[in-house]
Amino acid sequence: xxxxxxQIILNGISLGCAYALITLxxxxxxxxxxxVNFAQGDFVMAGGFLTVVLAEFMVADNFNPxxxxxxxxxxxxLISMACFGFLFSLIAYKPLKNRPPVTVFISTIAMxxxxxxxxxxxxxxxxxxxxxxxxxGTITIGTLxxxxxxxxxxxxxxxxxxxxxFLMNKTQLGxxxxxxxxxxxxxxxxxxxxxxxxxITFSLAIALAGAAxxxxxxxxxxxxxxxxxxxxxxxxxxxxxGWGRLDGAVIAALAxxxxxxxxxxxxxxxVAEALLFAxxxxxxxxxxxxxxxxxxxxxx
Amino acid sequence: MxxxxxxxxxxxxxxxxxxxxxxxxxxxxxxxxxxxSGIYAIAAMGYHLIFGRxxxxxxxxxxxxxxxxxxxxxxxxxxxxxxxxxLLFAVxxxxxxxxxxxxPVLRLESHYFALATLGIAQVxxxxxxxxxxxxGGANGTYGIPQLDLFGVExxxxxxxxxxxxxxxxxIVSLTFWIMRAPFNYQVTLLKDTPEVAAxxxxxxxxxxxxxxxxxxxxxxxxxxxxxxxxxVVSPATLEFQVMVSILAMTVIGGKNHPAGAVIGAILLTxxxxxxxxxxxxxxxxxxxxxLCTIIVAPSGIFGxxxxxxxxxxxxxxxxxxxxxxxxxxxxxxxxLEIQGLSKTYGGIKALKNLNMTxxxxxxxxxxxxxxxxxxxxxxxxxxxQRQDEGTIELDGSFIENTASYKRSNRGIARTYQTSxxxxxxxxxxxxxxxxxxxxxxxxxxxxTHAILRNSRLISKxxxxxxxxxxxxxxxxxxxxxxxxxxxxxxxxxxxAGLSSAEQQFLSTKIRHLAQSGISILIVDHSMxxxxxxxDRLICLDQGSVVAExxxxxxxxDPKALKLYFGNARS
Numbered sequence: 001x002x003x004x005x006x007q008i009i010l011n012g013i014s015l016g017c018a019y020a021l022i023t024l025x026x027x028x029x030x031x032x033x034x035x036v037n038f039a040q041g042d043f044v045m046a047g048g049f050l051t052v053v054l055a056e057f058m059v060a061d062n063f064n065p066x067x068x069x070x071x072x073x074x075x076x077x078l079i080s081m082a083c084f085g086f087l088f089s090l091i092a093y094k095p096l097k098n099r100p101p102v103t104v105f106i107s108t109i110a111m112x113x114x115x116x117x118x119x120x121x122x123x124x125x126x127x128x129x130x131x132x133x134x135x136x137g138t139i140t141i142g143t144l145x146x147x148x149x150x151x152x153x154x155x156x157x158x159x160x161x162x163x164x165x166f167l168m169n170k171t172q173l174g175x176x177x178x179x180x181x182x183x184x185x186x187x188x189x190x191x192x193x194x195x196x197x198x199x200i201t202f203s204l205a206i207a208l209a210g211a212a213x214x215x216x217x218x219x220x221x222x223x224x225x226x227x228x229x230x231x232x233x234x235x236x237x238x239x240x241x242g243w244g245r246l247d248g249a250v251i252a253a254l255a256x257x258x259x260x261x262x263x264x265x266x267x268x269x270x271v272a273e274a275l276l277f278a279x280x281x282x283x284x285x286x287x288x289x290x291x292x293x294x295x296x297x298x299x300x
Numbered sequence: 301m302x303x304x305x306x307x308x309x310x311x312x313x314x315x316x317x318x319x320x321x322x323x324x325x326x327x328x329x330x331x332x333x334x335x336x337s338g339i340y341a342i343a344a345m346g347y348h349l350i351f352g353r354x355x356x357x358x359x360x361x362x363x364x365x366x367x368x369x370x371x372x373x374x375x376x377x378x379x380x381x382x383x384x385x386x387l388l389f390a391v392x393x394x395x396x397x398x399x400x401x402x403x404p405v406l407r408l409e410s411h412y413f414a415l416a417t418l419g420i421a422q423v424x425x426x427x428x429x430x431x432x433x434x435x436g437g438a439n440g441t442y443g444i445p446q447l448d449l450f451g452v453e454x455x456x457x458x459x460x461x462x463x464x465x466x467x468x469x470x471i472v473s474l475t476f477w478i479m480r481a482p483f484n485y486q487v488t489l490l491k492d493t494p495e496v497a498a499x500x501x502x503x504x505x506x507x508x509x510x511x512x513x514x515x516x517x518x519x520x521x522x523x524x525x526x527x528x529x530x531x532v533v534s535p536a537t538l539e540f541q542v543m544v545s546i547l548a549m550t551v552i553g554g555k556n557h558p559a560g561a562v563i564g565a566i567l568l569t570x571x572x573x574x575x576x577x578x579x580x581x582x583x584x585x586x587x588x589x590x591l592c593t594i595i596v597a598p599s600g601i602f603g604x605x606x607x608x609x610x611x612x613x614x615x616x617x618x619x620x621x622x623x624x625x626x627x628x629x630x631x632x633x634x635x636l637e638i639q640g641l642s643k644t645y646g647g648i649k650a651l652k653n654l655n656m657t658x659x660x661x662x663x664x665x666x667x668x669x670x671x672x673x674x675x676x677x678x679x680x681x682x683x684x685q686r687q688d689e690g691t692i693e694l695d696g697s698f699i700e701n702t703a704s705y706k707r708s709n710r711g712i713a714r715t716y717q718t719s720x721x722x723x724x725x726x727x728x729x730x731x732x733x734x735x736x737x738x739x740x741x742x743x744x745x746x747x748t749h750a751i752l753r754n755s756r757l758i759s760k761x762x763x764x765x766x767x768x769x770x771x772x773x774x775x776x777x778x779x780x781x782x783x784x785x786x787x788x789x790x791x792x793x794x795x796a797g798l799s800s801a802e803q804q805f806l807s808t809k810i811r812h813l814a815q816s817g818i819s820i821l822i823v824d825h826s827m828x829x830x831x832x833x834x835d836r837l838i839c840l841d842q843g844s845v846v847a848e849x850x851x852x853x854x855x856x857d858p859k860a861l862k863l864y865f866g867n868a869r870s
Binding site: 107111277 | 355357405408410411418419426429540547548581583586587590598
């Protein structure tokens with residue numbers, strides 16, 4: 001009994017960790033441009049498909065009967081998704097940067113449609129399965145049996161989250177990115193290339209989405225229609241965690257993942273989903289600034 | 301007077317009739333697609349109201365479409381009632397649901413509103429899939445009866461086509477009626493600059509609620525028609541794809557005009573036919589078209605059409621009756637009493653127990669260093685911000701907890717330091733939008749004309765407000781405030797950025813206004829401008845009054861002197 005409940009909790013944490021990566025990217029973009037990237041979920045899905053393709057490709061190349069493991073593919077996915085992100089910001093954000101945020105919302109909805117249905121045209125609607133991060137199988141510690149896949153998801157996601165924290169808080173690039181997010185004009189007046197910073201933020205955000213796609217691709221499969229649901233989870237986590245807060249977003253995303261897995265095991269997946277939306281609506285109703293205080297305040 | 305709008309209406313009808321006539325001469329397949337266009341045009345018409353006109357990104361339009369389809373379809377299947385009865389039920393049901401949703405959701409802003417409406421749509425989808433006993437679950441419910449009209453079945457595809465398009469024409473006419481002048485201008489003002497609209501007496505909440513419910517009703521009608529024409533309701537009608545299609549139609553066709561919704565619906569429902577090689581992947585083309593439109597032509601196809609073919613002539617002011625109207629209503633003596641007003645931001649006290657009185661025929665100047673609480677005071681009096689403590693009494697009734705637009709209706713008007721300008725209105729339309737709701741349209745036109753005659757802007761009535769110079773924008777601000785027929789007028793740095801000649805014009809105008817009985821409060825930094833105009837000067841520092849009285853007295857006050865000129869002069 002103990003190891004089953006521990007199993008469920010680990011499951012929840014690993015899902016929550018993947019959600020945390022998605023949500024981090026989501027918040028970075030919100031802070032940088034004051035608008036929502038509605039295609040974030042579709043980039044998660046795209047990252048998953050990229051993983052599947054890369055895994056197949058590397059098998060054929062090496063005459064190796066075992067598919068390449070996720071951990072080897074991860075850097076490749078991060079780099080290529082970052083390039084996609086840069087391109088994405090040039091298409092969907094740059095031409096609209098002086099327009100109301102709602103226009104960016106729509107352009108990202110449009111990009112999401114294009115991404116989702118292009119991949120659907122190529123691969124079809126059937127679920128695909130990605131490679132395990134290191135290997136499948138379990139570790140036994142005393143009486144506990146833990147799946148290696150989950151532990152490796154949690155470890156790699158935590159590593160990436162810490163990297164983002166380090167990048168944003170301790171490096172010069174991170175300071176520039178934050179400065180450009182807070183006030184693009186002011187940042188430019190002290191010699192920071194604002195538009196470039198925003199494009200870099202997009203790269204970072206979408207690389208994180210891609211990484212989440214890779215992490216989820218083995219256990220949860222990848223389906224072209226998944227994007228919307230991931231986007232919604234990130235959206236919920238951002239709202240719960242306080243609009244614009246990175247730490248709040250990570251904690252809330254973990255909570256969402258845990259809650260989803262526990263409720264799905266105890267009752268059913270549908271109830272878990274419904275309760276999440278209900279919680280979201282209640283938070284919007286009574287505490288629209290999120291459970292944690294809001295980082296960005298609208299100036300009047 | 302409404303010639304522009306009736307011409308617009310005729311253009312829209314022509315745009316609708318041409319493809320309809322073409323479709324009536326094609327085979328039944330072509331007619332069925334055109335029927336689908338009509339159905340989506342109805343849903344898009346609702347979306348054009350809430351998103352296009354009001355700028356609120358609702359993601360629940362697909363949900364309303366699905367609710368309409370389910371409620372009409374299920375009643376038709378289980379009770380065998382006539383279509384119009386089922387339609388009526390679907391409309392009432394969806395309107396009620398939207399009303400319940402509106403209560404918590406409508407006050408949310410942009411992303412939150414989008415998210416909350418999306419969340420509700422997801423909940424509806426979950427219910428439709430999982431409440432199998434009622435909805436038929438993932439497979440939906442089959443066997444919805446054919447469309448009928450007073451007992452006569454509409455069996456041929458051309459009958460159905462005509463029926464749907466007659467409903468569409470009714471809905472387009474209704475939309476034009478809702479958006480008649482000056483409401484269309486009010487809504488534009490509301491979308492671009494909600495604060496200005498509220499302090500001009502326009503009730504944001506009422507418009508948002510009306511448009512949200514209208515969008516739900518139009519969505520429900522479309523959904524019901526859809527269910528009856530294809531004979532099935534399934535969770536597909538509630539999926540996000542429907543929402544995205546409606547959004548794409550509204551934006552691509554042109555979100556600011558009813559004709560845009562019709563054009564978008566016709567185009568996008570035919571697109572899969574025209575591009576058959578896309579097979580089922582036509583949503584890629586939807587996405588690409590949506591992206592191109594939002595980047596290249598944000599006002600859509602109809603926007604381009606309007607720009608290049610039927611250039612908007614605007615209003616011809618000269619054709620209006622030039623009868624001399626008194627711009628300002630007769631005011632008996634009015635007074636505004638402020639007592640014990642306090643406001644804290646975080647740890648900073650912006651206002652500390654402030655008392656002040658404004659009376660008719662009097663001009664009061666408010667001075668003080670940056671951060672002394674001047675703008676906060678104006679924001680609180682006009683209702684843009686709320687005080688922590690204290691009362692505001694206007695002619696004997698307390699208004700400190702009244703909504704901004706209601707204060708405006710009671711006679712408090714204001715101008716803004718930095719004008720956030722709407723770009724879709726011209727000068728005349730912007731002033732007309734603010735004109736007091738108590739009068740009929742003719743009076744409002746007359747009043748707008750009268751205000752313009754006393755203004756420097758008389759030669760620029762057709763200029764778009766976004767193109768005005770700083771000085772003209774400030775003058776427009778004042779004209780818009782006067783259109784609400786104020787008793788109390790709050791001017792936030794009206795002279796900033798004006799040349800001395802323009803300042804001269806302004807001070808003469810302000811004095812005239814005071815003589816007609818308005819009580820005026822001016823915040824400004826320029827003593828050269830203030831001193832000759834004001835009757836009384838109030839000096840504010842760190843949220844409290846430091847000195848008060850006739851200008852000469854305040855200027856002699858050592859504390860005020862120190863604030864303004866430093867210690868050197870004392």
